[in-house]
Amino acid sequence: MTHHPKLTSSELAVLWGAYQNSSLIVCTVSYFLKTVEDEEVRSLLKYTSGLAIEHVEILKEIFKEENHPIPMGFTEQDVNLNADRLFTDTFMLFYLSNVGSMGLNSYGISLPSSSRKVIRDYFSKCLSSAIELYNRVTDVMQEKGVYVRSPHIPYPEQVEFVHKQHFLAGWFGNQRPLTSNEINFLFNNLQRNVLGMGMLTGFSQVTNSAKVSKYFTRGAEIAKHHCAVFSKFLDESNILTPMSSDNLPTSSKQAPFSDKLMMYHTAGVQAAGIGFYGMSLATSPRRDLAASYTRLMAEAGEYTEDGANIMIENGWMEQPPTAPNRKDLARG
Missing domain, CATH: 1.20.1260.10 (Ferritin, core subunit, four-helix bundle)
Known part of the structure; x- marks a missing residue:
């Protein structure tokens, strides 16, 4: 068989x-x-x-x-x-x-x-x-010459271990410098938000729906805010973060994509971003970083939910394979 x-x-x-x-x-x-x-x-x-x-x-x-x-x-x-x-x-x-x-x-x-x-x-x-x-x-x-490398830091002179709880601190007093792991996630999250800001700005100017345009504009502002948060952490540790300056859209007003496609694209980027924030949270011991990631995830989650409501209202959200509702089946 x-x-x-x-x-x-x-x-x-x-x-x-x-x-x-x-x-x-x-x-x-x-x-x-x-x-x-x-x-x-x-x-x-x-x-x-x-x-x-x-x-x-x-x-x-x-x-x-x-x-x-x-x-x-x-x-x-x-x-x-x-x-x-x-x-x-x-x-x-x-x-x-x-x-x-x-x-x-x-x-x-x-x-x-x-x-x-x-x-x-x-x-x-x-x-x-x-x-x-x-x-x-x-x-x-x-x-x-458009590739943006993550920041450089000096090589350590010897192997070291953490001996003080101050390694986990972050809200008050002297903050320890960022670790290479923390820099990596801050930098990559910053880069992704710069790309998202450019994409959403382009989407906002080509959709014919005022409500959808407002949603994309709000998303671009959220991405800009998140960039500012990540940049602040890097700046406080004197980490230079070069950025690409050519990610903004042209002045075109003609829509290359349907609103359905642009909304789904936005939802996918948001879902991936929340996932990356989760990984960043798990590998960032400083409490102030953890608190910021938690807050930014909540903000991104609320934005994603609002987008889902727009997609449902317009019949744009395709339902994935779903388990049967046993209670309804039992009622006959």
Whole structure:
């Protein structure tokens, strides 16, 4: 007898999420390909587009074999390839770098969530592709002089151990300098918020909905505020943080994407950001840092909930696979 169990709830979750994200990237990158100017950036976009299209087709086949409805995701109806240029080539590079980075994170979670060999093989291939994309983009960014390195600190002269509780302090008195772990997360969270601020600013000026535009503008302000919080911590330890200055959108008012796609994109970025804040919280012993991450996570969570309400009101939120309601079934 052939043992062929159904997909587990974990596999359904990661496959459904992968389809949403891959179909979104297909639409987003197809528009970027219409407006990009630099040939090296175009080559990276073509590589990313090819990966995303391949992923969508593989996922469709998996769902078909399981007689599972193929998710709606995002289609050509969600992108306007004739819209004017909204984002710069530099923004596109940072965007692709973030796609690679988030792919490493999401596929790293998806692989151990999968039992069936074909699913594990698929996510293993996705991980390899995300690594390749991230490395390619990083090489091009460094060649073009737009790659922003994390801050340098002096090497320690010897191995040291913590002997005082002051290592955990942070609200009053003299604060200890930031550790390399804390600097790493502050810097990366700062970079992600700079990218998010540019993206949301662009979205806010092209949507035709006043309510959605207000939501995107609020998100850009939140990202700006979070950047200020992270910069303050770095400044207090005399850590210099160079930033890219070319992430803001053009003055175009033509929408390249549907409101549904832009809202989902925003929700995905927020969810990833909250996850990164959680990791930052877990590896930042200073109490003032922990308190700030907790507060910023709550702010991001409230913003995400408000976005979900807008998506539900407009019928834009596709429901993921869900367990049956046994109470309703029992009532007949």
